[in-house]
Amino acid sequence: MASHDIEIAPVRGELGFVAGMSAAMQSLENVVAEIALTNIPVLLVGESGTGKEMFAQRIHRLSANGDAALVKIACASMNTANFASELGLDTNSDGSSDLARFRPGTVFFDEISELDTGCQRSLLYALPDGDLRPPRGFLGARVISTTSRNLDEEMRAGRFRSELYYRITGACLRLPPLRDRKEDIPILVESFLTRYSAEFGRPRPTLSPRTLRRFLDYSWPGNIRQLGNVVKKIVALGDENLALPEAAAAPSEMRTQPVETRSYSLKAAARAASREAERGMILEALARTRWNRKRAAQELQISYKSLLYKLKQIGLPETQTE
Numbered sequence: 001m002a003s004h005d006i007e008i009a010p011v012r013g014e015l016g017f018v019a020g021m022s023a024a025m026q027s028l029e030n031v032v033a034e035i036a037l038t039n040i041p042v043l044l045v046g047e048s049g050t051g052k053e054m055f056a057q058r059i060h061r062l063s064a065n066g067d068a069a070l071v072k073i074a075c076a077s078m079n080t081a082n083f084a085s086e087l088g089l090d091t092n093s094d095g096s097s098d099l100a101r102f103r104p105g106t107v108f109f110d111e112i113s114e115l116d117t118g119c120q121r122s123l124l125y126a127l128p129d130g131d132l133r134p135p136r137g138f139l140g141a142r143v144i145s146t147t148s149r150n151l152d153e154e155m156r157a158g159r160f161r162s163e164l165y166y167r168i169t170g171a172c173l174r175l176p177p178l179r180d181r182k183e184d185i186p187i188l189v190e191s192f193l194t195r196y197s198a199e200f201g202r203p204r205p206t207l208s209p210r211t212l213r214r215f216l217d218y219s220w221p222g223n224i225r226q227l228g229n230v231v232k233k234i235v236a237l238g239d240e241n242l243a244l245p246e247a248a249a250a251p252s253e254m255r256t257q258p259v260e261t262r263s264y265s266l267k268a269a270a271r272a273a274s275r276e277a278e279r280g281m282i283l284e285a286l287a288r289t290r291w292n293r294k295r296a297a298q299e300l301q302i303s304y305k306s307l308l309y310k311l312k313q314i315g316l317p318e319t320q321t322e
Contacts, residue, residue: 018187018188018191019184020181020183020184020187020188021183021184021187022181022183022184024176024180024181025176025181025184028055028173028175031171031173032055032058032059032062032173033062035059035170035171036058036059036060036061036062036063037062037063037064038170039063039064039142040170040171041142041143041144041145041167041168041169041170041171042056042059042143042144042145042170042171042172042173043112043144043145043146043147043151043168043169043171043172043173044056044144044145044146044147044173044175045146045147045148045151045172045173045174045175046146046148046174046175046176046177047148047175047177047223048148048222048223048225049178049222049223049224049225049226050175050176050177050178050223050224051175051223051224052146052148052175053072053108053110053146054224055173055175056070056106056108056144056146057070059106059142059144060105060106060108060142060144063105063106063142065105065106065141065142066105067105068104068105068106068141069104069105069106070104070105070106070108071104071106071107071108071141072108072110073086073087073107073108073109073110074110074111075109075110075111075112075113075114075115075119076110076111076114078114078115078116078119079116079118079119080116080118080119080122083115083118083119083122083123084122087122087123087126104141105141105142106141106142106143106144107141107142107143107144108144108145108146109123109143109144109145109146109168110146111146111147111148112145112146112147112168113147113148113149113151113154113159113160117159117161120160120161120164121161123164124161124163124164124167127143127164127167127168143168145168151165177220177223178220178223178224178227179219179220179221182216185215185216185227186212186215186286186291187291188224188227188228189207189212189215189227189231190291192227192228192231192232193205193207193231193234193235196231196232196235196236197235200235200236202235202236202238204235205234205235205238205240207234207240208240209283209284211240212283212286213279213283215227230243278310281300282296282300282307282310282311285299285300293307293308293311
């Protein structure tokens with residue numbers, strides 16, 4: 001058996017999980033809390049780096065079998081010849097399976113759309129269809145799958161079996177890209193700073209308002225994974241300027257805009273400077289209070305409602321989080 005293709009994935013505890021405070025992620029977390037208590041198969045869809053594996057681990061941890069193993073299967077490394085044995089569908093001469101000792105609570109198919117047609121056929125045969133077929137191998141466990149591809153398009157193109165799609169999709173959850181939920185960036189940054197400072201045994205840095213503005217302006221094509229890697233470099237190098245090649249070049253939208261040649265009045269310049277100063281003060285207060293908006297409003301000596309309005313003005317959606 002090619003054991004390197006199957007991984008008993010470590011499942012982080014509750015303190016290691018941060019979804020976000022955006023409306024989209026709060027709604028997703030509510031759905032996860034409900035479906036985790038069932039045994040229905042789950043398909044997680046989203047761009048690379050959006051946290052699909054993190055949510056797979058979350059669902060497993062909250063399930064009734066959360067103390068059992070979560071077995072991760074890297075579908076991109078599978079082929080028709082070894083897939084049956086990798087899944088524990090082949091039995092030994094005594095009728096036992098090499099994988100019986102795992103007894104997982106969840107089987108996690110990472111990027112299931114990468115399976116070739118032969119592997120898809122084997123998996124379809126192995127998965128239970130209601131009560132018509134008893135589970136074989138370890139596929140009597142909870143099944144969670146992820147994909148970065150559009151499976152509707154894959155099925156129309158004949159690259160993914162529709163029968164398998166319906167078998168693995170008891171619930172389909174779509175994870176939004178980070179660029180669509182930028183209000184989650186500060187809390188994610190705080191989580192990564194805490195995590196990597198503890199991991200590297202280094203003092204926990206505090207990011208400057210300028211760096212936080214860069215983070216909020218950047219589109220993050222690599223999503224949460226890219227953000228985490230940038231914060232990891234900041235902690236490792238101890239210098240946020242050296243660790244920000246992507247974010248330093250991030251406001252490309254601002255750079256590509258043509259420079260206006262018309263002159264501005266002194267009053268207009270003063271207003272622009274005042275807005276920028278206000279934005280910096282707000283971000284500094286949020287950084288000091290770890291993004292606690294009520295405490296930040298108190299520090300700024302404005303009402304909570306006024307702070308929410310100003311956050312909306314500087315590009316952060318108005319969300320009720322406390």
